[in-house]
Amino acid sequence: MTTTLGKCSEPVDNPGGWSSHPCGKRVTVIENDKGYCTRHSPAYKARKQRERHQRYEAERAASKAIADAAAEQRRRAACYPELLAALEIFADPATWLKQGNTHAIPVKATLIAQAAIARAKKETP
Numbered sequence: 001m002t003t004t005l006g007k008c009s010e011p012v013d014n015p016g017g018w019s020s021h022p023c024g025k026r027v028t029v030i031e032n033d034k035g036y037c038t039r040h041s042p043a044y045k046a047r048k049q050r051e052r053h054q055r056y057e058a059e060r061a062a063s064k065a066i067a068d069a070a071a072e073q074r075r076r077a078a079c080y081p082e083l084l085a086a087l088e089i090f091a092d093p094a095t096w097l098k099q100g101n102t103h104a105i106p107v108k109a110t111l112i113a114q115a116a117i118a119r120a121k122k123e124t125p
């Protein structure tokens with residue numbers, strides 16, 4: 001049996017894309033009883049398509065992660081004034097006393113709140 005691999009006959013677009021010509025490269029792969037150059041082998045094209053799809057999915061996931069992180073930052077920033085106001089009330093022992101709180105003021109919690117307020121306002125506690 002004489003094996004003449006011949007040339008790849010897969011169509012390749014001409015410049016402009018309105019017409020095509022046969023590839024013409026040396027056949028290196030036989031798939032489904034048809035010869036292809038390495039680049040036009042259906043297995044190679046399928047692998048490349050999978051790789052493109054995986055890259056696309058990875059980029060999409062990365063973009064989504066960035067967008068999600070930015071949305072989370074905006075959400076946190078939106079509640080910042082209320083949290084700071086609540087902390088300021090909590091951190092002021094006078095508030096506790098004014099409300100007739102007879103229990104011991106949670107000093108440690110007050111100190112932590114004061115430190116958080118200072119950091120939020122970029123002051124040194």
Ligand SMILES: [Zn+2]
Pocket residue numbers: 008009010023024025036037038039040
């Ligand atoms: Zn080819």
